Amino acid sequence: MYELMRQKLEGLEGDLVSFAQSLLQTRSLSRQEHRAADLVARQMNDLGLDDVTTDAFGNVVGIIHGNENGPNLLLASHMDTVTTSENESSAWSGKLEQGQLCGVGAGDVALAVRVCD
Numbered sequence: 001m002y003e004l005m006r007q008k009l010e011g012l013e014g015d016l017v018s019f020a021q022s023l024l025q026t027r028s029l030s031r032q033e034h035r036a037a038d039l040v041a042r043q044m045n046d047l048g049l050d051d052v053t054t055d056a057f058g059n060v061v062g063i064i065h066g067n068e069n070g071p072n073l074l075l076a077s078h079m080d081t082v083t084t085s086e087n088e089s090s091a092w093s094g095k096l097e098q099g100q101l102c103g104v105g106a107g108d109v110a111l112a113v114r115v116c117d
Contacts, residue, residue: 002073004066008047019043020101024094028079034058036079 009016019039028036037058044052044062051063060079066072094101 004064005073008064012047017096017101021094021096024101028081030080033079040079 023036023039026036026039037054037060040060041052041054041062044060049062050065051061053061055061
């Protein structure tokens with residue numbers, strides 16, 4: 001399964017960083033994650049996942065069907081972020097500074113939605 005994921009993601013690092021920046025620039029406060037969910041679903045489709053669905057609650061599920069018997073792998077995360085009292089432009093910047101993504105949710109599990117190795 002890990003090899004299959006690596007093969008599907010090979011050469012996409014720049015695209016994934018760009019996507020993560022877009023997601024960090026998208027406000028996704030609790031119960032207002034629909035724009036972030038749309039971005040995640042589009043990205044999963046663009047990456048060629050076998051199945052992508054969004055349920056009535058806004059949860060996005062992406063499936064890659066394996067071709068071997070073995071264990072399954074589940075990656076789960078959330079897309080909402082907290083409110084911030086910081087400067088609005090910097091809090092939602094999604095800037096890449098010295099190899100680090102900056103913005104609300106950048107160090108949170110919300111970013112794990114799109115960055116996994």
